[in-house]
Amino acid sequence: MFLAPQEQLEIIKHGTVDFISESDMLKKLQKSFDNKKPLNIKLGADPNRPDIHIGHTVVINKLKVLQDLGHHIQFLIGDFTALIGDPTGKNTTRPILTREEINQNAKTYSDQIFKILDPNKTQIVYNSEWLLKFSSIDFIKLAAQYTVARMLERDDFTNRYKAGIPISIHEFLYPLCQGYDSVALKSDLELGGTDQKFNLLVGRDLQSHYGQAPQCILTMPILEGLDGVNKMSKSLDNYIGVNESPKDMFGKTMRVSDELMFRYYELLTDMKPSDIAVLKTKHPREVKVQLAKFLVTRFHSAAAAQAAEDEFNRIFVDKGLPDQIDDFLVETNQPLTIVQLLVKTQSSQSNGEAQRLVSGGGVSLNQQKVSDPKMIIQLKVGEEVILKAGKKKFFRIKAKP
């Protein structure tokens, strides 16, 4: 049923950042192998943010690897804290979720992860199941298992404490709740991004306090966003959502830098380093198309990937548009004439020069030549047009969100 423990270990540790610890994990794998009993693998998710992007899939891919190795996947929805909301009442952007909203978000979540994981082999669990039953005494006993000094060692707490930014005491309780989830689930291994390392370790400690063998922990790298600088996140608008259309998924992938493209190959595919090295000898555009098709295939289908490529070629390649076009953001409530837009994008040095460029037929929007210098451009959020000025200047004009 299971592969040999050492063989499993090699597969599991591939691409990880932290793995605490290999020797403990090997023992667990050996025991699982001997008893023909799968290990409990935990991944926690926040039901406040149900939309996942390909950055999240780095960890989910690893979960899939463990599922394929025959282990038991427990996908935990951290609904307990969501049911409480922000108890300080200060954060109005994080309202209390109703049971229905949480279920809806959990559904959204599972629809997305089941593009990778096998739904028949994945257990979805909610931590409200055990944490809502906690009495005041249970809570005090839980809080007694950890010290203030160790909690303050968590990076974000350290920074806030030093900077004099308030930390409410209940924020110390949340990592303990999260850690207790591992006790409740009897987790053998918990996965997370590198930014989750501290919380995963709390689970390890608490299991020891509650008389269980501590779980192993495994962290995966954080994926950079489309800008190649910041971590991929919705709030920075540098992400590719798992639920995005094939067209957007393909187009966004085509716009990443060559360097970032190889990073995505490393973290989002299961290609070996040697195969990726071969890709580096090929023409970058070809390799990027391959990545874009891979992603669309994974989250939609091979047919959708081919259609997206054809559409992309029709719009960009056949019309002589470059793959990478810089964004230029405009206000939604401030219409601009084409002349003003040319000046603002510094495509033209002056209104006069811009007018001459339009009159001379050197300006187009979405491949349509513009003839009227007084033409008004006004975009709604989510809309975009490709501005071509002269022969070599291209801008993707987008409304500011």
Place this chain on the structure above:
Amino acid sequence: MFLAPQEQLEIIKHGTVDFISESDMLKKLQKSFDNKKPLNIKLGADPNRPDIHIGHTVVINKLKVLQDLGHHIQFLIGDFTALIGDPTGKNTTRPILTREEINQNAKTYSDQIFKILDPNKTQIVYNSEWLLKFSSIDFIKLAAQYTVARMLERDDFTNRYKAGIPISIHEFLYPLCQGYDSVALKSDLELGGTDQKFNLLVGRDLQSHYGQAPQCILTMPILEGLDGVNKMSKSLDNYIGVNESPKDMFGKTMRVSDELMFRYYELLTDMKPSDIAVLKTKHPREVKVQLAKFLVTRFHSAAAAQAAEDEFNRIFVDKGLPDQIDDFLVETNQPLTIVQLLVKTQSSQSNGEAQRLVSGGGVSLNQQKVSDPKMIIQLKVGEEVILKAGKKKFFRIKAKP
């Protein structure tokens, strides 16, 4: 029914260290006066340590003053934490108390405080009544009301954190529980020793968060123990217990220094500073007898006070013993001859000198002349004898506890 608010305020604030704040208190007193409704006055007690000493009575006397002014006294037994014990399991000296033990301790407590307070006008309350009903959500909401930084400002937390001495997170929850008690009781004023100031202020803050008018707080000075240096405490064996016999209470009082005696007058009696000034012009021994009789009268009776004085005179004054005799501690498991004892107490310079002193009739124990230099002295815990060596050297020989 009530005195004028301003008049009450002057009486209440007499002898206090912190009073936060007089103006708020005046408003509360005015409202109480106008509505003919007494204020809720809170004092909390730890059921783990039911034996109280006269140091505790400094605050209880103030409670009596408030009771006599017509206000409602709520004497809170903090049994919630006692029911939990030490959740870290590290402190074996603080076991979990059963409901019966807590009730027994509460009884011991009330027997003692009712030597000062009127039992018919004192409400005894237990915080387990509301805190045991707390759900996990209630607890998180409570913890959200206070920040880590503010909690770390409490002196003992600051010192331990700086010294690297572990503080368990649940220790942050206890001041919040104690503060919530003020919410549950709708306290108007909470009393405590100066060392309780931080905790009393937490109650004030929490009441605001829970939509109540914040309680006023009042702290009383900490009484020095018989040594005149450390705070009075059982563990330092420098205390006079409220439940001690008239003889011990009288004897211990007679042994305090003249300086400390006036401090006790200030903190334990309701004498005015002008009257205490008059006492300072009198002979100290006479003034000390007066204090000793005052204390015995308060905790026993006037008759017991007179009997204690007579007994004291019979033993000490009539037999020419000084009031103040230094203690000398001996091991319980190590018998000494009278000669060895004389040398150890440095009453004699050598065994030979000690033997000559005994032979010459210059040594007595409890006023009985000792004639045998080989006489053995061995004491059990709690026993003591007065050793007289020569005409001027006296020691109270006691067994080490």
